[in-house]
Structures are given as structure tokens and as C-alpha cells.
Amino acid sequence: MIAETRASLIAAARAAFGTVGYAAASMDEMTAAAGLTRGALYHHFGDKKGLFAAVIDQIDAEMTVRLRAVSARAGDRWTGFRDECAAYLAMSLEPEMQRIMLRDGPAVLGDPWSWPIQNDCIRMMAQSLDALVAEGVLAPLDPEAVATLIFGATQHAAQWIAHAPDPKAALKGATDAFDAMLDGLLRKTQ
Secondary structure, eight states, X not given: OHHHHHHHHHHHHHHHHHHTOTTXXXXXXXXXXXXXXXXXXXXXXXXXXXHHHHHHHHHHHHHHHHHHHHHHTSSXXXXXXXXXXXXXXXXXXXXXXXXXXXXXXXXXXXXGGGSHHHXXXXXXXXXXXXXXXXXXXXXXXXXXXXXXXXXXXXXXXXXXXXXXXXXXXXXXXXXXXXXXHHHTTBOOOO
8 A cells, every 4th residue: 555655656656747747736736636635645655756756766767668678689798888878868858857867867866876776877887887998998097087987968958958959959969979988998909
């Protein structure tokens, strides 16, 4: 019952946050859409901001599954890494991603660098990069430093794409530039 209540509130909130945004989303309308009371929202999430954070966590978990599937389809680890980064950038064209993750998320929850999910992403990325260094694909650089730089680049590029007057053109430009940047990490053979 607890899981069902939480899921109902998150689904109603996600629909509201994704369509009208955080500021315009009414707690009364969200709880009514879930068939619950404000008391249930307060009990499970503390407040509207807590519910928003739960929506962010859900979307991030779904993004992770999607990105891992992209990487798994690649023929090798390096191609998978590149494809995963490109897929993340492409997600910034999705309306829900734009509104919830890239616009309202930082405005409501603060700097994305302070979000626990961001640190997990950097840690997983560093593990992938460490394996690529061990395989001799990448130059022997500090994987955590490289992951932090790549993460920052993808995060800011996604923000830029989401706010661009022509997001599709921005995605093309960002993807091309990102590919060139990643090529610079490859181990140079003498």
C-alpha cells in the first residue's frame, strides 16, 4: 500500500511537473489526480519539493536504464561510451527532460553538482573510463578527473540544447563538438 501510494503521487506529480512546470503545479490538483490527500503527500515526501526530488530520481533511474541499453548495443566498450554520451545529449530534446531535469530541477533543487544522482553518474563514468585506460584505448589520465570534465560538458551542453532557439541544431553542434573532444582522449600510437 505504501509503495502504491508513493507511485500514485509520483505519477500525478510527474504529469503535472512535465506539463505545467514546478511553479504552476498545484499540490491539491496533484493529490486529487492521485486520489489522495495532501496529508499523504506530506507523509511520504515532506512537501512539494520532496515530491519533485522523487520525480527527478525516477526520471534519472529511467534515463540510466535507457543509456545502459544504448551502451550495451555497441560493438565495443569505447563505442558504447561514446553512444551513451550522445544519447544523453539527445535526451535533452525530450520535453519532460527539458522542463523537469534541465529547467525546473536546477531552479528547485539547486546546482545539479550537489544532487546525489550526479555523483553516482560521475562514479559510474569513471569506472568505464578506468576500464578503457586499462584496455589501452584511452590515454593514461585520471579517470575521475576525465569523468568530471565529461560530465560537466554533457550537463552544460544539455542545458544549452534545452534552452536553444533551435534545439535540434544545437544538438547537432554539441554532438559534433563532443565527438571531437572525446577523440582527444584516445591513446596515441607512436
